[in-house]
Amino acid sequence: MATVQLSEAEKVYVLHGIRDDLRVDGRSCEDYRHVEIETDVVSNTDGSAKVTLGHTAVLVGVKAEMAKPRPAAPEEGYLEFFVDCSANATPKFEGRGGEELGMELTNTLYRVFNNKHSVDLGSLCISPGEHCWLLYVDVLLLQCDGNLYDAISIGIKAALFNTRIPKVLISEGEEGGTEIELSDDPYDCVRLAVDNVPCMVTLCKVGPRYVVDATLQEKACSVASLIMAVTPAGTCTCMRKVGGGSLDPESVFEMTEAGKRVGKSLHGPLVALLSQEESLGKKRQKVGFLG
Template sequence: MATVKVSEAEKVYILHGIRDDLRVDGRSCEDYRHMEVETDVVSNTDGSARVSLGHTAVLVGIKAEIGKPRPLVPDEGYLEFFVDCSANATPEFEGRGGEELGIELSNTLYRVFNNKNSIDLKGLCISAGEHCWVLYVDVLLLQCDGNLYDAISVAIKAALFNTKIPRVHMSSDDEGGKEVELSDDPFDCVRLSVENVPCIVTLCKVGHRHVVDATLQEKACSVASLIIAVTHRGTVTCVKKVGGGSLDPESIFEMTEAGKRVGKALHAPLMKLLQQEESLGKKREKVGFLG
């Protein structure tokens, strides 16, 4: 993860501000920085989105391909994640640093999104045990200024909303087998329901308080963080602790409650933005929210 060095005087200044619920950039402890969401930004994908959160920028592209269902779940499709940590985002991503972070992010995204509670995986099945849709989700980190998990999760939800999967027609051949035919009509497609797709809220413990959407400077003052995946109903689907420090049970409870509250509030403006963009047909128009 990208880091910055902070002097002791800067740490004291940041800690005292957070203690008084006033961060360096003027936000309160549970405020996000200005966020911009842009969909349909990559032409050779079935769905794409770009998210800017402060100076963190993430690009997500989704390709749908026909594959074979996994043996344990023959009536479901699945998602595959790949995260590319561009060295242009920060020099720390050069070499093994970016590769290790990419694997860590991919594993977390798999836990959060690739389950039947987040996405209708049965709806991705074409023919049980034979054919299913596999969604390849490629994440590119363009710029890093902290809070990667939150920005990536919003970008994935927006890209899934934008994804158009060709409609499939099944037919039988002369030998009794099944043939899969894809519709040539670009408007004859299937859309995914993203209602239950969670968003990730990262809370960093700084001093005796916790903050949402921490900058790199605030991250440098944090002992540990809690990553919480929250649905639009406020249901927590995944919790992960990161960082070398420890969290006491009371802090975990407070951070979880804050994550549920912030995550639930995040879904409504995001879905409103995506639906407005869809209905107006302005796929390439930048729209800001939570600013």
């Protein structure tokens, strides 16, 4: 992870600010930084989104491909995640430097989506046991300024919202087998229900308190953080502690409660924003990567 060097005096300054609920950039402990979302940014994908959270920038692309269903679940499609930490974000990621962090993020994403309700996998099935949709969710980190998990999860939700899977028709082939036919109309698509896709909230324990959406400076002052993936209904689909430190049980309970509250409140504005963007249709002014 990209880190910053902080002197003792700077650390004390950050710590005292958080104690008084006033962070270096003027936010209070449960505030997010400015979030910008733009969907449909990469034309070669079936769904894509770019999210900037402060100075953290993440690009998510979803590509649908046809595959054979997993033997354990013949009537379901599946999702594959990959997080690429490019050397653009920080020189430390050059070569294989970003592999460890990428692996950690990828594994967490698998864990977050490892339940029945996040994505309706049954809708990704084309013909049971034979064909299904496999969604490749590829995440690219463009800039790192703390709070990668939250930015990635917002990006994934937006990209899945934006995903359009072409309709296919299954017909009996001449020799008894099945034939798959792609619809001619490029606008004849299926969309994915994203209502239950969880958002991740990272709570960083700094001194006696915890902060949401920590910057790199704040992260440098913290020894442990708690990551929670929260659905709009408030259920938690994944929780894990990251970092080398330990937490006292009471603060864990406090943090899970706060995480649930923050996570729940994240979904409403996000979905509203996404539908608003969609309603603009073709008139929407594209911002792209220079915005």
